[in-house]
Amino acid sequence: MDTVSSNNRRFSISTFMKDLFFGFVTEYETPKIVTIHSYKITTLLRIMQIGLLLYSIVYLFFYEKGYQKQDSSIISSVTLKVKGIGYIHTGNNETFIVDGTGMLVYNYIVPPSENNAIFIMTNFIQTDQVRSKCAESVTVSQAICTEDINCQNKPYMANVNGRWTGRCLFSSKGNISNETNNATNQTTGLCEIQGWCPVEDDHQETTSINEVLNFTIFIKNFVEFPAFNVKHKNMVENLKPGVYDPINNKDCPIFRLDYILNEAEKNRTERELMLRSGAVIRAKIDWDCNLDRSIKLCKPVYSFARLDTPFAEETFSIGFNFRFASHWKHHKKYLRSLTKAYGLRLIICVSGKAGKFDFITLTLNTGSIVGIFGLATFVCDIILLNLTKKASLYRDFVFQRVEIERMRSNSVSQKIQDHDETVATIYENINTNEPTLSSPIWIAEPFVRFSERTCTTTSTPTLIHSNQLLRLQPSLGLTNIMK
Incomplete structure (x- = not known):
């Protein structure tokens, strides 16, 4: 049993791969297009497309030279x-x-x-x-002094113009002595420096x-x-x-x-x-x-x-x-x-x-411009499907809703209908005149009864002559049942 299941599984995979390959080679897919007659939406779409076209050609291609390869590493x-x-x-x-x-x-x-x-x-x-x-300099406020002690033991200052000697000068001239300074009537002076003078x-x-x-x-x-x-x-x-x-x-x-x-x-x-x-x-x-x-x-x-x-x-x-x-x-x-x-x-x-000029740059920019045109359709779709009075009606035509459970229920119902048609065909063949009838054979006919929530399977006996059964074997999917 496992060998048969494995063979069926291998067969299914090979069939799937074969169908996938032939589908890739022979099948062409195209998106579904819905045509809607609306003067307002169409006018808006054309205006946006013309504007994007002018922007793309005039600005991107000619002004910005979109067909050229650029080099700014000067x-x-x-x-x-x-x-x-x-x-x-x-x-x-x-x-x-x-x-x-x-x-x-x-x-x-x-x-x-x-x-x-x-x-x-x-x-x-x-x-x-x-x-x-x-x-x-007179601009250095710390240099103003009244006696020599004011110019001694001073901390370092960035705005001084030289090394302070410790003397207090009461004149702008640096060659006068302390005795002369003491003899003057000046009460304030400037500290003496050693450096570039004046x-x-x-x-x-x-x-x-x-x-x-x-x-x-x-x-x-x-x-x-x-x-x-x-x-x-x-x-x-x-x-x-x-x-x-x-x-x-x-x-x-x-x-x-x-x-x-x-x-x-x-x-x-x-x-x-x-x-x-x-x-x-x-x-x-x-x-x-x-x-x-x-x-x-x-x-x-x-x-x-x-x-x-x-x-x-x-x-x-x-x-x-x-x-x-x-x-x-x-x-x-x-x-x-x-x-x-x-x-x-x-x-x-x-x-x-x-x-x-560069062909690759031209190709890339052309593709970008083509993509820009999709912006107009995108905006119009938003307006059409959300902002118009008939938005719900347009959505029913544009979108297709897929419900898996409902699809399964419809598939089972279709199988039941096909089964009923097969059974009716069998009964019609029974009522026909046969030249020679062999002994009757009782078979069990499976059928399915569905309700809203339950599913049961029963068997009903059906009387079929052997000659008719041989004729109906292919349609029932039976082989060599009489042997």
């Missing part, structure tokens, strides 16, 4: 050159020339070279100093560099897009002489400082404060190259913006400044010229992308 190198001659006026009605090389007394480019940045000094405070002893006074009026707005900055930019092995630069072959102009000469990478300042800050008062106290400006070079055309047609777009906080919004540490010094030795004395520089720090930022 490699960039920037060099900067500043040219211009400025001048300053001194207190003795003297004029000094300021240039970008430092060969004409003063240098406005400090330091001479930076990485993707440049500093242009617009005004400064210069203090000539020598290594000696002198009074501390100390810097950065509250005095700064020295401005005139004609600084007429300085020109040459921005030379080299870029590479490694995905396409393409190199380019921002200098065209037929470069016109002059400076950058957004209308007449936008290919020229030479900019006047006045133009950069006006683009970075629109407020005139803020621009004046930027020149006086310094500021930080961002210069952005943006590339967008279409490599389906000649690389010579790819030109960058320049923009300038201010990075530091406006003076109207900031009260602490405004502007941009730093100090630098020039040292030398004369007659065994160490001297230096300390300069506190205010100016504009220009930081260069380069970004960009390049695109070239």
Whole structure:
């Protein structure tokens, strides 16, 4: 019995696999389509489809170049050159020339070279100093004293300008003695330091560099897009002489400082404060190259913006400044010229992308666009099946509900009906005239009686002659029963 069951099971599995294979090869499946006549829903669907079509073709394909492979991993190198001659006026009605090389007394480019940045000094405070002893700065409140003991055993302070000697000076000159100090009528003084003298006074009026707005900055930019092995630069072959102009000469990478300042800050008062106290400006070079055309047609777009906080919004540490010094030795004395520089720090930022036609990218984006069209049908289905007056009626046509128990009951009922028809056929054959009748044979006829909840099986005897039974064997599924 187990062998027969195992054989039937193997046969069923092989039949299933065979049917599955032939079905996969020969059967084509398509979703059920329900056609609904509704002017409102149809109009809404067409409007959405037209809108999605225009969005896909105009924006995704043409504006965003959906048919191109994009590369935004740009490699960039920037060099900067500043040219211009400025001048300053001194207190003795003297004029000094300021240039970008430092060969004409003063240098406005400090330091001479930076990485993707440049500093242009617009005004400064210069203090000539020598290594000696002198009074501390009046801005250091802890340095105010009335006697020497006030300047001794002081803790370390970050704002001092040198090492305190322990003496209290009642004069700004450091070469007077204590006896002289005691003879004066002054009651308060400043502690003496040993260091660079005299100390810097950065509250005095700064020295401005005139004609600084007429300085020109040459921005030379080299870029590479490694995905396409393409190199380019921002200098065209037929470069016109002059400076950058957004209308007449936008290919020229030479900019006047006045133009950069006006683009970075629109407020005139803020621009004046930027020149006086310094500021930080961002210069952005943006590339967008279409490599389906000649690389010579790819030109960058320049923009300038201010990075530091406006003076109207900031009260602490405004502007941009730093100090630098020039040292030398004369007659065994160490001297230096300390300069506190205010100016504009220009930081260069380069970004960009390049695109070239790619069949795989085109195929993927086309598939995405086709999928977008399903959004219109999805929205219309939600409206049709949930928000319309006949939503329940539409759902009956669109959705098919499957109940397993009811399907089983219908299948059993169909089998009973087929069984009854077979029995009726047998009785009709019994009543027909047969030339020779053999001895009758009693067989048990199984049938099933169904109620709503119970199922019973009984047997009813039926009289059938052997000749008729032989004729009905195939229809009853019997073989060799008379043998």
